[in-house]
Each structure stands twice: as structure tokens, then as C-alpha cells.
Amino acid sequence: MKDSLFGKTLNELTALAIEIGLPRFTGKQMAEWLYQKDISSIEEMTNLSKKNRELLSSKYVFGLIGSTKVQESIDGTKKYLFPTANGKYIETAMIPDDDRKTVCVSSQVGCKMGCLFCMTGKQGFQGQLSAGEIVNQIRNIPEWHEVSNIVYMGMGEPFDNLDEVLKSLEILTSDWGFAMSPRRITVSTIGIVPGMITFLNQSEAHLAVSLHTPFDDERQRLMPVQIAYPLAEVIHEIKSWDFGRQRRVSFEYIVFKGLNDSPRHVQELSKILNGIRCRINLIRFHPIPGTPLEATDEITLQKFKDHLNDKGILTTIRASRGQDIYAACGLLSTKEMGG
Amino acid sequence: MAKAEEYRSKLIELTEVILTQNREISPGVHLISWNRMHQFQAGQVVKITLDPAIPSRIYSVCSGSDEPEISVLFNIKKDGVLTPRLSDVIPGMKIWATKPYGSFKDDKSPAWWIATGTGIAPFYSMFCSGISENKTLIHGVRQLSQFYFEDELEWAMGDRYIRCCSQEQSCNVFPGRITTYLQELNELPTHINYYLCGKALMVVEVRDLLISRGVPYENILAEIYF
Numbered sequence: 001m002k003d004s005l006f007g008k009t010l011n012e013l014t015a016l017a018i019e020i021g022l023p024r025f026t027g028k029q030m031a032e033w034l035y036q037k038d039i040s041s042i043e044e045m046t047n048l049s050k051k052n053r054e055l056l057s058s059k060y061v062f063g064l065i066g067s068t069k070v071q072e073s074i075d076g077t078k079k080y081l082f083p084t085a086n087g088k089y090i091e092t093a094m095i096p097d098d099d100r101k102t103v104c105v106s107s108q109v110g111c112k113m114g115c116l117f118c119m120t121g122k123q124g125f126q127g128q129l130s131a132g133e134i135v136n137q138i139r140n141i142p143e144w145h146e147v148s149n150i151v152y153m154g155m156g157e158p159f160d161n162l163d164e165v166l167k168s169l170e171i172l173t174s175d176w177g178f179a180m181s182p183r184r185i186t187v188s189t190i191g192i193v194p195g196m197i198t199f200l201n202q203s204e205a206h207l208a209v210s211l212h213t214p215f216d217d218e219r220q221r222l223m224p225v226q227i228a229y230p231l232a233e234v235i236h237e238i239k240s241w242d243f244g245r246q247r248r249v250s251f252e253y254i255v256f257k258g259l260n261d262s263p264r265h266v267q268e269l270s271k272i273l274n275g276i277r278c279r280i281n282l283i284r285f286h287p288i289p290g291t292p293l294e295a296t297d298e299i300t301l302q303k304f305k306d307h308l309n310d311k312g313i314l315t316t317i318r319a320s321r322g323q324d325i326y327a328a329c330g331l332l333s334t335k336e337m338g339g
Numbered sequence: 340m341a342k343a344e345e346y347r348s349k350l351i352e353l354t355e356v357i358l359t360q361n362r363e364i365s366p367g368v369h370l371i372s373w374n375r376m377h378q379f380q381a382g383q384v385v386k387i388t389l390d391p392a393i394p395s396r397i398y399s400v401c402s403g404s405d406e407p408e409i410s411v412l413f414n415i416k417k418d419g420v421l422t423p424r425l426s427d428v429i430p431g432m433k434i435w436a437t438k439p440y441g442s443f444k445d446d447k448s449p450a451w452w453i454a455t456g457t458g459i460a461p462f463y464s465m466f467c468s469g470i471s472e473n474k475t476l477i478h479g480v481r482q483l484s485q486f487y488f489e490d491e492l493e494w495a496m497g498d499r500y501i502r503c504c505s506q507e508q509s510c511n512v513f514p515g516r517i518t519t520y521l522q523e524l525n526e527l528p529t530h531i532n533y534y535l536c537g538k539a540l541m542v543v544e545v546r547d548l549l550i551s552r553g554v555p556y557e558n559i560l561a562e563i564y565f
Contacts, residue, residue, distance in 0.1 A: 111539070112538075112539040112563060112564075112565040113539065113563065113565065114539045114542045114543045114546075114561060114563045116546070116556060121539065121543050122543055122547070123540075124538070124539050124540025124543060125538075125539050125540070125565075160565060194394045194395070198394075216442060217442075220442055220560060221556060221557055221559065221560065224542065224561040224562060224563045225563070225565075226442070227384070227441050227442055227443045227560075227561075227562050228384060228397045228441065228562070228565075230440075230441075230442070290547050290550065290551060292550050292555070292556045293556075
């Protein structure tokens with residue numbers, strides 16, 4: 001099976017060009033065709049000689065992977081289903097909002113983290129995505145020229161697939177790649193500390209951390225990762241980091257009825273986040289099959305937000321989008337795999 | 340961007356320890372040990388690596404809290420960065436380890452311990468620490484050779500030690516997966532705690548099954564190997 005060009009960095013493309021006897025500058029030419037132009041085959045790389053295109057085609061394929069299904073919500077949100085190299089499926093959401101178009105990408109097939117509230121976790125871990133498979137979720141949707149923001153909040157834990165995620169970020173933010181500002185990209189983690197430290201060192205994209213409760217005993221029942229990487233360690237690392245003025249850290253907080261929506265939680269959140277210039281995104285819970293958890297009501301949600309803002313923590317409620325199209329991450333792909 | 344010195348200082352929690360034992364207790368599964376320098380509670384984990392430049396991995400301690408050595412059980416992952424090399428380390432050589440930490444801890448109240456594969460480690464640590472009296476231990480594996488410590492556990496726990504094997508059969512071993520075993524039970528106690536340790540899919544499936552059978556999710560504590 002031929003290797004894909006799509007998903008390779010400039011260095012990798014240059015190296016492979018040299019290896020098969022093409023001029024060094026062919027690497028840059030290939031990168032521009034792969035990541036900046038509307039073509040989908042090596043044959044269309046017309047500033048490479050016909051002979052060199054044939055040589056390249058004998059060893060490589062362009063490597064774009066088309067979506068097999070698209071669902072569109074009444075609010076304009078689209079969910080794309082992409083097949084993966086190992087015969088599974090991943091989901092990508094495109095969320096329009098005024099003049100913005102945000103793409104939510106997956107970083108793994110399934111997930112190892114087993115969070116109680118997550119549908120993707122019910123698939124178990126099915127495999128890692130390559131950088132090409134991650135970037136393909138942006139490049140291979142019809143709206144790719146209009147994408148304004150990218151969030152790594154789809155299926156999987158990005159920092160459990162760190163190398164490929166960092167490589168995808170390099171492709172997205174480099175001049176030879178998509179040339180996007182890292183300030184338009186947010187990577188979300190449940191708190192894999194070593195991966196988070198490496199990401200903070202090697203990327204300039206924003207960081208989002210799934211928090212969901214400030215109390216250890218509650219968090220470890222919602223998120224088993226708490227046992228290996230306690231929230232205190234995650235917060236300690238974030239506090240020790242100089243985010244500067246441009247880089248942002250935010251905390252994701254799904255609000256569950258009677259579990260994490262009390263004044264006690266507001267109090268503790270303000271205590272543990274004290275000193276961090278951050279935002280809390282409150283998220284409405286959309287129940288998944290078999291879950292013992294319930295969504296909090298709108299009045300409590302609003303009150304919870306107001307109390308956090310009163311404590312000086314910038315807090316917003318994330319708009320729920322695409323609820324009519326299996327919006328919760330993992331539902332569509334689980335259905336497709338017969339789960 | 341943080342300074343390089345600050346980044347490096349984040350690694351000081353790892354200290355050098357000298358390996359005292361490296362035993363292959365089953366094909367591809369090793370138990371390594373070093374002298375214990377810290378108090379710990381059974382169920383806790385350590386981070387280990389061969390070199391601070393290589394990201395450390397987390398393993399459950401697999402020895403009793405009063406024993407002179409700390410042990411760790413691991414599978415060799417053929418494409419892994421750490422375990423193929425770790426399996427070659429011989430006693431007297433140095434590795435890097437943190438002190439034990441974590442909150443996967445049990446007390447003497449009744450509970451069910453459910454593990455797959457090397458997920459037996461925290462429960463064996465609890466067993467060796469003397470807190471197995473009110474416990475039921477269910478261990479699921481693919482092959483009979485993966486029932487690590489079975490002689491000791493069977494001797495001490497008797498009928499409260501349940502083995503499930505999905506690919507081979509033997510007397511006194513349930514032929515199938517843990518989830519099948521649990522599904523076939525008429526009743527599950529709903530008032531006790533359940534501790535789960537193993538791969539994500541087992542943990543998620545067993546947790547869902549327990550919840551569907553009336554066990555409050557607050558009674559379920561899971562540790563996932565990732």
C-alpha cells in the first residue's frame with residue numbers, strides 16, 4: 001500500500017523528495033499543493049514535471065479521505081463522518097456562528113479515558129489518528145476555505161496521541177501549511193499532564209481543560225484520569241506557566257443536576273482557579289444512553305454562571321448546537337459501527 | 340513560553356532507584372522491584388522511566404504497603420518506548436521512579452474488586468496489605484497463564500476469588516469475559532463499593548452494567564490503563 005503525502009510536514013516532504021531523486025524545493029511545492037490549493041491528486045501538481053509526478057505517483061498517493069456521511073442540523077451545524085485507516089469511523093463537526101465557522105476535530109478513534117458522561121468512551125479505544133487523518137477533517141469538508149477556528153474537542157484525548165496532534169498543529173499553523181494563527185486553535189484535554197507540558201512548550205495554540213468538578217472524590221467517579229493525574233497537579237502546572245497576554249486557558253465544565261451545580265462548587269472553583277487568568281465554559285449536558293447523570297435546569301445553570309462571574313471568574317454558557325443530529329460526540333460513529 | 344530550566348525542574352519528582360528484581364512471571368509479563376523509600380497506601384501508582392528525557396509511564400504498585408520493596412507489574416508492548424527496554428533491565432541497574440501517589444484506595448469495608456490482565460496489580464497490593472477479608476476479586480484474562488498470583492489468591496480468598504478466561508478453559512474458571520460472568524449473576528449487591536482496573540473498554544462496559552443493575556455510580560471507582 002502506498003504511503004500518503006497528505007499529513008506530512010515540510011521536512012518530511014523535503015526528505016522524501018530527496019530520497020526519490022527530486023529537487024529539494026519540490027518539498028515546498030508539494031506542501032503548497034497539499035495544504036493551500038484545491039486539488040486532490042498528484043497529477044494536478046502542475047509545477048512538477050510530468051516525469052516527476054509519475055515518479056511520485058509510483059510511490060505515494062495524495063491521501064485525502066472523503067466523508068461517507070453528512071448530517072445537517074436545523075441550526076446549520078454539520079456533522080461529517082470520516083472512515084479511518086483501520087476501518088472505523090470518526091466524527092467532525094462544523095459549527096457556523098455569524099461570520100465564524102468552527103471545526104471540531106477528532107484526535108483518536110474512540111477513547112481510553114472512560115469518562116462517565118461521554119459517548120465516545122463507550123466505544124473503547126479503537127486506534128490513533130495520524131496527523132493526516134486529523135488535518136483531513138478540515139481540508140476535506142466543503143467549507144475548508146472558510147474555517148475560522150479549530151477546536152480539538154471531538155473524539156479522543158489529544159494528549160494521548162501527542163506526536164500526531166503536534167504534527168497536525170505544525171501543518172495547520174506553518175506558512176507552508178494552512179498558515180492559520182495558533183490563536184484560532186484550541187486543544188482540549190482532560191488533564192494528561194506530561195502531554196500538556198509538552199504541548200505548552202511546543203505549540204502556541206490555546207489550551208482547554210475538562211474540569212467538571214473541583215472536588216477530587218467527585219471527579220474521580222466522573223473521570224478515571226483523576227486517579228493518575230489529579231486535578232491539583234493539572235492546576236499546579238497551569239499556574240506555573242506564563243501564558244502571556246495572547247494565549248488563553250479555559251476550563252470546560254459540564255453542569256450536572258445536583259452533582260456539580262451548587263454554591264459549594266462555586267466556592268471551590270474560585271479557590272482553585274485563583275490566580276489563573278482564565279474562562280470557564282459551562283456546557284449543558286445532553287444525556288447519552290444508560291447514563292445516571294442528568295442535565296441541570298436552565299435557572300440553576302444561569303445562577304451558577306452568575307455566581308462564578310460574581311467571584312471574578314469570567315464564565316460563559318456554551319450554546320448547544322446540532323442537537324437534532326446526534327450532536328454529542330461519539331453518538332453518530334457508534335451508531336455507524338452498529339453500537 | 341516557560342524557560343527551559345523551569346521545564347526541566349518539573350521532572351525532579353523522579354528519583355533514581357536501583358532495581359532489585361526483574362522476573363518474567365508469565366510470557367511477556369514482568370514484575371520488577373526496588374527498595375521502598377516511602378510510605379504508601381495499597382492501590383496507589385508510581386511513574387517510572389529509564390531516563391528522565393523519556394516520558395514516564397504510570398503503573399500501579401503491585402506489592403504490600405509494609406513490604407521492604409515496591410513492585411510493579413507490566414506487559415511488554417512491542418511497539419512501546421519503555422516496556423521493551425524495561426524488561427531488559429537487570430538487578431543492580433538504575434531506573435527512575437516517583438514516590439507512590441493516587442487515590443485508588445480501599446478500606447476494610449465490603450467491596451468487589453474487578454480487574455482484567457495486569458489490572459490485578461492494585462488489588463494484589465491491597466491483598467498483600469491485609470485488606471482482602473470482605474472482598475470479592477474477579478479477574479478476567481484471555482489465557483490461563485495470565486492469572487498472575489493465582490495460587491496465593493486462591494489459597495487465601497477461596498470462593499471469593501473468581502477467574503474468568505475468554506479464550507481457554509479450565510476447571511474452576513468461568514469460560515468467558517467478566518461482563519458475561521456479571522450478566523449471568525442473578526443479583527449484584529448494590530450497597531457496596533466496586534473497584535475496577537484495566538483497559539478502558541472493560542471499565543466502561545462493567546461500569547455501565549453495574550449501573551444498569553442498580554449500583555449507584557458513586558459506588559464505582561475506576562482506574563484505567565492508558
